[in-house]
Amino acid sequence: MYRILMIEDDPKISSILSEYLTRYEYQVELIKQFDQIKDEFIRLSPDLVLLDINLPYYDGFYWCRQIRSISNVPVIFISARTDEMNQVMAVENGGDDYITKPFHLDVVIAKMKSVLRRTYGEYALNSFQQPTFDISGLFLYQEKHEMAWKDQKVSLTNKEYRLIHKLAEKVERIVTRDDLLEALWDDLDFVDDNTLTVNVTRLRKRLADIGIYDAIQTVRGQGYRLLVNWKSSS
Template identity: 45%
Template sequence: MKILLIEDDMTLFQEISDRLAMWSYEVAGIPDFSNVMEQFAAVQPDLVIIDIQLPKFDGFHWCRMIRSHSNVPILFLSSRDHPTDMVMSMQLGADDFIQKPFHFDVLVAKIQAVLRRAYNYSTDSSMLKTWCGATIDYDKSTVENHLGTIELTKNELFIFRQLIEQKNKIVTRSELIKRLWDDERFVSDNTLTVNMNRLRKKLDELEIGQHIETKVGQGYMAVEYD
């Protein structure tokens, strides 16, 4: 799989690139940080890794730009430790966040988990799903009803799928975290909250966000009554 690594520290870029090559990943970099989208279009990556602090524009800017064109999985890297950086990255549609310095095994685990969620689980899900009058297309990551169509990120779709396939049943937060990230050591509880809030906000555009209910102290439930 191809990874676009948007990182201006060339020493770190080369180290990550060399290590990922050992796992059979093809890594491309950015020759011109004022023209990241041109390289993105040329590479057509399966995963994007973005540093927050970059020349010209920061990583948040490029995440917005990529998200306006694609639902490709995005993983943020940052040497900053302020919690708002993680919140901002999740709100912009990133799939995960890792703080520098990091152990390389953790980075590989996160990359593998993101790619597995993004590409493996959807291979047998070509059929459409209906819920609360909306049509969910797992392959296209879209939800549609008479009010329009919204696009979901891979994390949002994964969470949504867990809920609607167990509709009218409570899905606990710990269960969602475990299914999403495979290993709870690599995720904060706040990350799930951000993803849930973003999912509800999108569903509100179709006036069905209120059907995702929070069960205080337990988890979430997708409500649909016959």
């Protein structure tokens, strides 16, 4: 299921479009804090962004540049501005496509499918396939929050990916519980020792799903360590 971040300040449009996309089994996230869009983007880690131009505080061109400074996630502008200059500016500021309002819902779906297929499907560019980490053949992909081992691949939640990313930065070395708690922290969810324990358990399950066992070692009273001499099912 692809996660779509909708940056639209008109509640009627966002409600209609969100309901329609959900019917097509997309997970839709709505921006509520329009002065913190970059932070929300980082927290939610979407697969695609639907972005209006006329927004409070800063316009969509500004926020597209902010997103492009940290990610290559596809961005589709949806705007009431129909002139060619704004469409040119959308592309120059990092947009992948442009839809004018009023729009037909099926057109939005078709353009989304096309961009998602180019980005993540069989026609994806190699740049999107480059792993962030390669730990003895275990590949981590930050753009999609995925892990891959041989011919197996699994998607991770935001917290699961933050956890494995932090451990991967110090392979074979102890990462303290405090450091891991800091990596999991965000402004919306309360994070404590139980949260960390739960996410370590889930991450171990995700590793087992792709055939890797005993890769995360508990170091009593200190933290956890990612090992490379794990057991595998193949």
